Amino acid sequence: DNYHITRLDLAYDDFNKYLNLDKIKKEIIKQNYQSHMRFWECCDSSQGITCYLGSPSSDVRFRIYDKKRERQRDDLEHWIRWEIQMRDERALSCVKSLFEKDEDVGKIFSGILLNYVRFIIPDESQTNSSRLKTQKWYLNFLGECDKIPLWTPCGQEYNLMNCENYVYKMAGNAISAL
Numbered sequence: 001d002n003y004h005i006t007r008l009d010l011a012y013d014d015f016n017k018y019l020n021l022d023k024i025k026k027e028i029i030k031q032n033y034q035s036h037m038r039f040w041e042c043c044d045s046s047q048g049i050t051c052y053l054g055s056p057s058s059d060v061r062f063r064i065y066d067k068k069r070e071r072q073r074d075d076l077e078h079w080i081r082w083e084i085q086m087r088d089e090r091a092l093s094c095v096k097s098l099f100e101k102d103e104d105v106g107k108i109f110s111g112i113l114l115n116y117v118r119f120i121i122p123d124e125s126q127t128n129s130s131r132l133k134t135q136k137w138y139l140n141f142l143g144e145c146d147k148i149p150l151w152t153p154c155g156q157e158y159n160l161m162n163c164e165n166y167v168y169k170m171a172g173n174a175i176s177a178l
Helices: 021-029 067-071 088-100 105-116 136-142 160-170 172-177
Strands: 007-014 033-035 040-045 048-053 060-066 080-087 117-119
Touching: 007 088, 007 105, 021 040, 021 048, 021 060, 048 067, 060 067, 060 105, 067 080, 080 088, 080 105, 088 105, 105 117, 105 136, 117 136, 160 172
Parallel strands: none
Antiparallel strands: 007 080, 033 117, 040 048, 048 060, 060 080
């Protein structure tokens, strides 16, 4: 509790062809994923394809890109990197998860991904998106893991007294105007 982390990046380097960057780009553009992150971007440049989930100012942001092309490593057959960029409280929460859970960094990485984004198989007949199936390539990439949220409680217990205090002292004028 005596330290402050402004930014933490976790990265997974795929040399085994779990990730297909063209497919990921296509699925992101088609919006075949579930996430609370509204911002997404896929760019083609001289260094290859780069896909982002989450805005540049977001506390959690994902970047997936062609590391082989970026580093000009023609000696490698495949090298895709998936990065999780975390800031402030989210970074601190990740570090706490690393120390508190008896898991390796890979399981923590996969758990964070599973919590924040899920690539889905679209189904026009399904109205409840939480019932959509997860794409097989994504499940193979994640392996077996549990969701790991990076949310941290604000430290104040939410109860009736706190709710009344907010309504009468903080939102009273807005309620009166309404």
